[in-house]
Amino acid sequence: MREQGKIFAGFAVFVLGIAIWYGIWSKDPTGTTALFMTFGLGAFIAFYLLFTSKRVDTGAGDNPQAEVSDDAGVQGFFSPHSWMPLSLGIGGALMFMGVIFGWWLMYFSVPILLIGLFGWVFEYYRGENQTQ
Structure with missing residues (x-):
């Protein structure tokens, strides 16, 4: 770091x-x-x-003698099948288009954005992916 x-x-x-x-x-x-x-x-x-x-x-990045393989391994958990980033992207794009074309577009973009945000945050708290 x-x-x-x-x-x-x-x-x-x-x-x-x-x-x-x-x-x-x-x-x-x-x-x-x-x-x-x-x-x-x-x-x-x-x-x-x-x-x-x-x-x-x-970390390995701070060691000048480190090899590339020293930094290998698990970097984190990323959801492999989530549709929520797509919803966030569409909602964000509509929101920015609302700034350009008219503020009325925010009425359509905010619900899509909130569905994507809450769906992504709480994705593993419900349904088949629920953790015990």
């Missing part, structure tokens, strides 16, 4: 320099604001990774 934190810190410093240079030369407030927000996002991620790396064991 420490190496990834250093990478994001370097990215944040780079984007900060670009944001200052872009703001001085272009006089464009929108792009300058977006670049400063990108700097903030990179800085937040770098802070989290560097802060957390002190509290967890070092």
